[in-house]
Amino acid sequence: GENVEQHPSTLSVQEGDSAVIKCTYSDSASNYFPWYKQELGKRPQLIIDIRSNVGEKKDQRIAVTLNKTAKHFSLHITETQPEDSAVYFCAASKGSNYKLTFGKGTLLTVNP
């Protein structure tokens, strides 16, 4: 089955700096890669996703890049703010008829 590795497990940055979280996947048939943000005590929520026919996608301060050849994808957060502090999970699947396989999560702390 699919295996998703996520790094780093913890990341601490100063407010205004950029943060990058990287994930690799094992199943070359995977074609959907969402990112979820989970604030302390809250439920995970989708923040951005990318499909295999796209190399990069941006939404304001967040962006995701995908390298299908290398089987890795990354989340980029620019101009970080304290409210970006949360656990971020990457995931992969082969489409809506397949379950998501999640990475182990990255605890991002943005220091004021």
Place this chain on the structure above:
Amino acid sequence: EADIYQTPRYLVIGTGKKITLECSQTMGHDKMYWYQQDPGMELHLIHYSYGVNSTEKGDLSSESTVSRIRTEHFPLTLESARPSHTSQYLCASQGQRDYNEQFFGPGTRLTVL
């Protein structure tokens, strides 16, 4: 408002008790999932369902069972709770279209004494 609901939100029970965690969604989704998560830790899929009368075990072995008699309802049952079952349980649902987002419920925090 379309959403996914879980009850109870918090539950403290003694060892050996039978419990049922409720999950309901008003989003019209056919796919539903149960995850087990310790605070801030990885999400472990324990059960999922792609429609009525369809249930599958997830990646993490669990002593719990599930049923899917109605599209909107996906309860999880522990016949005999143990301290090792102490965790947070998150329910999620997903629509039929390709690349659909999974929506998570608020979770049930279970403590077994």
